[in-house]
Amino acid sequence: MAASNPLLDFSGLPRFDAIEPRHVAPAVDALLAAAHGAVERVATDSAPATWENVIEPLADALDHFDRAWGAVRHLNAVVSTPELREAYNGNLPRVTAFYTDLAQDLRLYQRYRALRDSAAFETFDRARKQLIENELRDFRLGGAELPDERKARFKDVQEALASLCAKFDDNVLDAINDWALYIEDEGELEGVPHDVVSEARSAARADGRPGWKLTLRMPCYLPVMQYAQRRTLRETMHRAYVTRASDLGGNPEWDNTPIIDEILKLRREAARILGYETYADVSLVPKMAKSADEVLAFLRDLAQRAKPFAQRDYAELTAFARTDLDLDRLEAWDIAFASEKLKAKRYAFSDQQVRQYFPEPKVLAGLFRVVESIYGIRIREARAPVWHPTVRFYELLDRDDTLVGQFYLDNYARAGKQGGAWMDDAINRRQSAGRVQHPVAYITCNLSAPVDGKPATFTHDEVITIFHEFGHGLHQLLTRVEVPGVSGIEGVEWDAVELPSQFMENFCWEWQVVEPMSGHVDTGTPLPRDLFDRLIAAKNFQSGLAMVRQLELALFDMLLHHAYDPDGGGEWTTPQAVLDAVRREVAVIPRPAYDRFMHSFGHVFAGGYAAGYYSYKWAEVLSADAYSLFEEHGVLSSVAGQRFRDEVLARGGSRPAIESFVAFRGRAPSIDALLRHNGMIEP
Numbered sequence: 001m002a003a004s005n006p007l008l009d010f011s012g013l014p015r016f017d018a019i020e021p022r023h024v025a026p027a028v029d030a031l032l033a034a035a036h037g038a039v040e041r042v043a044t045d046s047a048p049a050t051w052e053n054v055i056e057p058l059a060d061a062l063d064h065f066d067r068a069w070g071a072v073r074h075l076n077a078v079v080s081t082p083e084l085r086e087a088y089n090g091n092l093p094r095v096t097a098f099y100t101d102l103a104q105d106l107r108l109y110q111r112y113r114a115l116r117d118s119a120a121f122e123t124f125d126r127a128r129k130q131l132i133e134n135e136l137r138d139f140r141l142g143g144a145e146l147p148d149e150r151k152a153r154f155k156d157v158q159e160a161l162a163s164l165c166a167k168f169d170d171n172v173l174d175a176i177n178d179w180a181l182y183i184e185d186e187g188e189l190e191g192v193p194h195d196v197v198s199e200a201r202s203a204a205r206a207d208g209r210p211g212w213k214l215t216l217r218m219p220c221y222l223p224v225m226q227y228a229q230r231r232t233l234r235e236t237m238h239r240a241y242v243t244r245a246s247d248l249g250g251n252p253e254w255d256n257t258p259i260i261d262e263i264l265k266l267r268r269e270a271a272r273i274l275g276y277e278t279y280a281d282v283s284l285v286p287k288m289a290k291s292a293d294e295v296l297a298f299l300r301d302l303a304q305r306a307k308p309f310a311q312r313d314y315a316e317l318t319a320f321a322r323t324d325l326d327l328d329r330l331e332a333w334d335i336a337f338a339s340e341k342l343k344a345k346r347y348a349f350s351d352q353q354v355r356q357y358f359p360e361p362k363v364l365a366g367l368f369r370v371v372e373s374i375y376g377i378r379i380r381e382a383r384a385p386v387w388h389p390t391v392r393f394y395e396l397l398d399r400d401d402t403l404v405g406q407f408y409l410d411n412y413a414r415a416g417k418q419g420g421a422w423m424d425d426a427i428n429r430r431q432s433a434g435r436v437q438h439p440v441a442y443i444t445c446n447l448s449a450p451v452d453g454k455p456a457t458f459t460h461d462e463v464i465t466i467f468h469e470f471g472h473g474l475h476q477l478l479t480r481v482e483v484p485g486v487s488g489i490e491g492v493e494w495d496a497v498e499l500p501s502q503f504m505e506n507f508c509w510e511w512q513v514v515e516p517m518s519g520h521v522d523t524g525t526p527l528p529r530d531l532f533d534r535l536i537a538a539k540n541f542q543s544g545l546a547m548v549r550q551l552e553l554a555l556f557d558m559l560l561h562h563a564y565d566p567d568g569g570g571e572w573t574t575p576q577a578v579l580d581a582v583r584r585e586v587a588v589i590p591r592p593a594y595d596r597f598m599h600s601f602g603h604v605f606a607g608g609y610a611a612g613y614y615s616y617k618w619a620e621v622l623s624a625d626a627y628s629l630f631e632e633h634g635v636l637s638s639v640a641g642q643r644f645r646d647e648v649l650a651r652g653g654s655r656p657a658i659e660s661f662v663a664f665r666g667r668a669p670s671i672d673a674l675l676r677h678n679g680m681i682e683p
């Protein structure tokens with residue numbers, strides 16, 4: 001079986017060169033059968049519960065399942081085809097059903113409880129104890145304690161939610177892939193950077209069309225919004241972008257409106273079945289924050305501090321647009337354009353100018369140098385089967401040359417690949433049958449690909465994105481935990497999971513990191529010091545606006561899952577009404593009435609950030625405060641690095657994040673470093 005189906009080969013890395021959509025269903029058949037068998041054996045075992053007869057056999061079966069299904073999910077996200085999507089969506093319901101059954105299996109739940117109540121439990125190390133406590137908590141949240149008739153309904157709700165969330169994403173992707181604007185008059189593209197125009201030309205040619213093809217994918221959309229002189233072009237692109245997958249989008253089949261309503265209703269119902277008032281209450285149980293009220297207070301405190309800065313930013317922008325750009329009324333499609341012009345005037349550089357200094361090979365070498373010096377590790381390129389010829393693969397070695405882990409790097413945007421940037425686990429570190437399984441990570445971005453035979457070049461923001469995702473990757477790879485379920489990023493509280501990633505972003509603002517990481521794509525000269533100084537001066541350009549935007553999203557998400565009643569009644573009648581209220585409270589930039597931002601807010605409607613979007617800001621407090629220790633010791637300090645590796649990265653989910661933070665920092669987190677890094681301390 002394993003020989004004929006590459007998804008069932010667990011002897012090493014996933015066989016991406018051999019996996020085809022037709023392998024998916026038979027692999028899921030085989031893995032489900034094996035997993036069911038393991039569950040039955042554990043659940044019906046009459047021997048006293050031990051680590052060896054409860055945890056290990058389940059971990060073995062689930063590890064294979066996760067690795068195979070994880071590879072399918074990954075492929076569906078990065079090289080989606082109609083066949084693959086069908087195979088993925090076709091099997092998703094039974095995969096979800098399996099996990100829901102597992103989470104509700106009262107027999108397993110009792111085995112875990114017996115294990116926790118056994119004499120051996122007290123002798124377990126912290127990681128083992130944490131895993132068992134987490135499992136018991138998740139059983140409860142998965143409905144294990146429910147009476148049978150409610151259990152059945154709960155399971156239906158979970159399955160329906162999984163399909164709706166997948167559909168939400170599909171609609172956004174379809175809407176993006178379907179939309180194109182063909183331009184025949186090059187004058188329309190005035191101001192758009194050369195490499196974007198050149199890419200648009202190839203894209204049109206690939207479709208057998210004359211002229212240029214513009215799309216809603218980031219590497220095209222963003223520069224058009226920032227640089228296109230033609231206001232009508234910006235307006236057209238903006239309208240298409242903010243109405244993606246909505247009632248105002250191109251195709252009613254991809255309208256996410258009913259899906260959003262249904263998701264909110266089902267989440268509320270699931271929460272009620274479990275005995276909680278709102279979905280936010282359930283969502284917060286495994287998180288660092290203790291209650292929705294604590295989160296709302298945290299967000300509103302930050303909003304209050306940031307809003308005056310945001311208002312000042314906006315007043316400056318409108319004044320500049322009036323005097324310098326002849327724009328009496330600043331519209332939503334002018335914001336990026338005017339901001340870029342103001343930034344260029346004030347700091348005398350543009351993203352396009354800066355990106356010439358950040359060719360990909362330099363950036364990767366610079367990134368690797370940082371982590372090699374602070375953590376005492378080494379990274380080298382290696383070979384492995386990949387899913388696209390532009391994907392690269394690397395190994396991470398410790399001081400003594402032992403293998404720590406491996407990762408794939410898939411940097412470029414392309415058709416059939418989900419937008420955004422993310423890290424996902426491919427293989428988790430664990431001890432099994434006396435040997436340690438090395439962790440493997442997928443690091444995925446949507447950056448500009450190389451054009452005209454030159455290396456890809458990145459804007460400073462894009463460099464930050466790579467550092468960010470790499471931070472997640474290190475959390476996954478530098479773990480020392482051998483217990484499944486709490487190694488790497490597994491079992492880490494959602495609102496702490498962005499700590500290692502946002503932490504990494506700080507290095508992109510240090511001259512001793514940036515100088516050697518830069519080199520002009522044509523001449524090789526490093527970034528001039530005065531250009532870097534202007535970058536730094538511009539760092540907090542519009543930081544008030546950026547902060548209130550994030551707070552707007554976070555407040556919207558939390559209120560939607562806490563205060564909004566999806567079954568009617570209450571203060572707000574629709575999700576849009578919640579968003580409008582939040583915008584009145586914290587936003588500074590007016591949005592057009594047709595703005596359907598939430599219809600593509602995948603973090604909250606398709607991903608795991610529901611009632612959790614605040615995590616970005618929450619973790620930013622932690623990451624800024626963690627980085628302040630490096631500011632005290634010297635930013636490439638291996639002493640601080642070793643401590644961060646030992647107390648935070650190595651621990652994964654084996655203990656509460658607050659304990660790891662305090663062990664590293666020597667005190668509780670403080671908000672000061674975040675405000676300072678954002679220029680929000682009044683002198």
Ligand SMILES: [Zn+2]
Pocket residue numbers: 468472498501
């Ligand atoms: Zn992240």
